[in-house]
Amino acid sequence: MSNLLFIDEKTVQSLLDIRQLVDIIERALINFSIKAETIAQPIRTVVNIPSQSAHFFNMPCYSQQDNALATKLACLFPNNYKLALPTIHAVILLFDCNTGVPQAIIDADYVTEMRTAAASAVATKYLVNDNYNILCIIGSGAQARSHLLVMKAIFQFSEIRICSRSKSNAERLAKDTNTHAVIYDCVQDAVQDADVICTTTNTVDPIVFEKWIKQGAHINAVGACTPQRREIDGELMRNAVVVADSRESAKNEAGDIILANASVDAEIGEIASGKVTIDTNQTTVFESLGLAIEDAVCARLIYDLYNSRNVTTS
Numbered sequence: 001m002s003n004l005l006f007i008d009e010k011t012v013q014s015l016l017d018i019r020q021l022v023d024i025i026e027r028a029l030i031n032f033s034i035k036a037e038t039i040a041q042p043i044r045t046v047v048n049i050p051s052q053s054a055h056f057f058n059m060p061c062y063s064q065q066d067n068a069l070a071t072k073l074a075c076l077f078p079n080n081y082k083l084a085l086p087t088i089h090a091v092i093l094l095f096d097c098n099t100g101v102p103q104a105i106i107d108a109d110y111v112t113e114m115r116t117a118a119a120s121a122v123a124t125k126y127l128v129n130d131n132y133n134i135l136c137i138i139g140s141g142a143q144a145r146s147h148l149l150v151m152k153a154i155f156q157f158s159e160i161r162i163c164s165r166s167k168s169n170a171e172r173l174a175k176d177t178n179t180h181a182v183i184y185d186c187v188q189d190a191v192q193d194a195d196v197i198c199t200t201t202n203t204v205d206p207i208v209f210e211k212w213i214k215q216g217a218h219i220n221a222v223g224a225c226t227p228q229r230r231e232i233d234g235e236l237m238r239n240a241v242v243v244a245d246s247r248e249s250a251k252n253e254a255g256d257i258i259l260a261n262a263s264v265d266a267e268i269g270e271i272a273s274g275k276v277t278i279d280t281n282q283t284t285v286f287e288s289l290g291l292a293i294e295d296a297v298c299a300r301l302i303y304d305l306y307n308s309r310n311v312t313t314s
């Protein structure tokens, strides 16, 4: 194991380009949905830590065409905000596909933030109504930040709204990301007439309701990744066109779907590949659970770029 690399967060940040990231995530989502035989990705295991309302995820994946064999280990500790610590900490372990030799341990906090936003960008590309104007980000944490950065880089919105329970956090996020944003602390007001809504919160109970949103809006529902949590109200989930990153993950992990008794109409990879077509005049929800393949392709890209550029920033 003498060549095992550790690639730190700063180096990861210097290597990843948003457009390239969105492209590889789109390819990964397509392969996941239509070339399933070349990918091995069991449903992730989740170890619960009840004393902290926390979860420890193990997310393994092998993708033949991406030359990627990796697992991500991620901790979700929602109470960390009390300690001014990030809620999610993650590392990816990358292995050589031919020999099983470990190649790298990669700090995956930034990867988790950006690849999730990239998946939302792919969903938005295929599900948003052509005449979109207003983006509304709900939440002001790590995912809110990455979603703002990626959405701004990929789409042209005429108005950006950030909604957070604390207006000062939303203002800070706008300042940090150099975003001219309208700030809200009321979700009902913030989502009114919005064309794209990204929910990026740790809430347990629904915060977005059908009667508040515009018919034909597109929602990237990112925050509710366990069967007990939901961000989107049941009526909206049952009436909208629901697109998931993975049907199997949705069935096992998505509180928004399980608790609403809603169904998944398609996987985003099926739509991006052209296998399934969706009428974008309908209200759509992209239910994002987060897939190990997204992390595996990022890890391979980061490792290859690191070696080709021989970057050392630390």
Ligand SMILES: NC(=O)C1=CN([C@@H]2O[C@H](COP(=O)(O)OP(=O)(O)OC[C@H]3O[C@@H](n4cnc5c(N)ncnc54)[C@H](O)[C@@H]3O)[C@@H](O)[C@H]2O)C=CC1
Binding pocket: 076, 081, 086, 087, 088, 112, 116, 139, 140, 141, 142, 143, 144, 164, 165, 200, 201, 202, 203, 204, 207, 221, 222, 223, 224, 225, 288, 289, 290, 291
């Ligand atoms: N779909 C995916 O692939 C991924 C999903 N996630 C999920 O995204 C969520 C957010 O993650 P981070 O941004 O890293 O967390 P964070 O802790 O940095 O941000 C969470 C935000 O939610 C807000 N919030 C919490 N409860 C709320 C409520 N009841 N109403 C309104 N806002 C509320 C907080 O104020 C904060 O702004 C987590 O629940 C996590 O499980 C995280 C990574 C990947």
Ligand SMILES: O=C(O)C1=NCCCC1
Binding pocket: 057, 074, 075, 076, 088, 112, 225, 289, 290, 291
């Ligand atoms: O997909 C991921 O990565 C995560 N999803 C749920 C929360 C922890 C990280």
